[in-house]
Amino acid sequence: MKVLLLGGTGEARELAGLLTGAGIDVLTSLAGRTTNARLPAGEVRSGGFGGADGLAAWLRTHPVDAVIDATHPYAATMTAHAIEAARATGVPLLVLRRSGWTPEPGDDWQPADSHADAAAMLPALGARVFLTIGRQGLDAYAGTGLWTLARCVDPPEPPPSWCELLLARGPFSEADELALLREYRIDVLVTKNSGGAATAAKLRAARQLDLPVVLIRRPALPAEAETVSSVEQAAQWVMRQNPA
Template sequence: MKVLLLGGTGEARELAGVLVGGGVEVVSSLAGRTSDARVPVGEVRVGGFGGVEGLASWLREHPVDAVVDATHPFAASITANAFAATREVGTPLLVLRRPGWVPDPDDNWHWVDTTSAAAELLAGLGTRAFLTIGRQGLEAFAGTGLWTLARCVDPPEPRPTWCALILARGPFMLADEETILRDHDIDVLVTKDSGGPATAAKLTAARRLAIPVILIHRPPLPAGLEVVETVEEAVQWVMRASHSPST
C-alpha cells in the first residue's frame, strides 16, 4: 500500500506516523511555503506539483493506491487541484479536515466570507486589531487606519510597515494569548476558522476579555469529495482502500 499525503498540518504528521507504523508506504508532500517546517516520518517531497496537470502527471509517473489531502482548511487551491487530478487519473481521494470552531454562548463572533469583508467590518468593532490570519491576505487590512498587530510564522514579503509583527508558531498557551491582548490593548481579533486546539486559546482569551472576534469562513469544498474529520477515520479509510479490488 502506497499513499500520497498532502500535508503540512499536525493531523497530516500524525496520520503519516500511524500509517508508516502500520506498514503503509507514505509520500508526504509539503508546499514549502513555511520555513523550518515540521517534517513527518516517511518519504517527503517539498514544493508544488504545477497545478492539476502537474499533479496528474506525477500520479502517473509515481503510482499510488490513494491520495489523502490533509492540508490546511484554507488551502483551497491545493484541494481543488487534488480533486481534479485524482479524478483524471482514477486514484481514490480522501480529504481530512479537522472540525471548525464552535462559539461559546459568551463569545461575540462576527462571521465573514473573505479577508476583504473582515477589513471592512473591522473599523466598526474596534480601534486596535490583532490579526491571526497568516501572512497571506494581510494587505487587505493595510488601509483600515487602525493600529494593527499581526502574527505570522514567517515574515511577509515585502515586510509591511503599516502594522507591528509577531513571528511565532503554535501551539499557543492561554496565558500568553491573554498577555498579548492586554499588553497591546487589543479590542478586536481577526482570525480564520482553522479549527483545532493548537491556536484556539486566542478565542478563549478574547472571550474572557470581552473582545469581539471576526472569523473568516472556510472556503467551500468541491462537491462530491469524501471528507473525514479525524486521523482515526482517515486510517480506517486507507485500510479499506488497501483491500479494495480497484487498488
C-alpha cells in the same frame, strides 16, 4: 501500499506517523512555504506539482494506491487540484478536514466571507487589531487606518510598513494569549475558522476579555469530495484501500 499525503497540518503529521507505524509507505508533500517546518514520518517532498494537470502527470509516473488531502482548511485551490487529478487518473482520494470551531456562551463572533469583508468591518469594532491569519492576505487590511499587530510564523515579503509584526510559532497557551491581548491593548481579533485545539486558546482569551472576533468563514468543500474529520477515520479509510 503507498499513499501520497498532501500535508502541512498537525493532522497530516499525526496520520503519517500512524500509517508508517502500520507498515504503509507514506510520501508527504509539503508546499514549502514555511521555513523549518515540522516534518512527518516517512518520505517527504517539498514544492508544488504545477496545478491539477501537474499533479495528474505526477500520479501517472509515481503510482500510489491512494491520495489523502490533509492540507489546511483554507487551501481550497490545492483541494480542487487534488480532486481533479484524482478524477483524471482514477486514484482514490480522501479529504481530511478537522471540524471548525463553534461559538460558546460569551463569544462575540462576527463572521466574514473574505479578508476584504473582514477589513471593512474593523473600524466599527475597535481601534487596535490583532491579526492571526498568517502572512497571506495581510494586504487586505493595510487601508483600515487602525493600529494593527500581525502574528506570523514567517515574515511576509516584503515586510509591511503599516503594521507591527510578531513572528512566533504556536501552539500558544491561553495564559500566553491573555497576556498578549492585554499587553498590546487589543480591541478586536481577526482569525480564520481553522478549527482544532492547537490554535483555539486565542478564542478563549478573547472570550475572557469580552473582545469581538472577526471570523473568516471556510471555503466550501466540493460536493464530490469524500471527506472525514478525524485522523482515525482517515487511517481506517486507507486500510480499506489496501490491495493486500
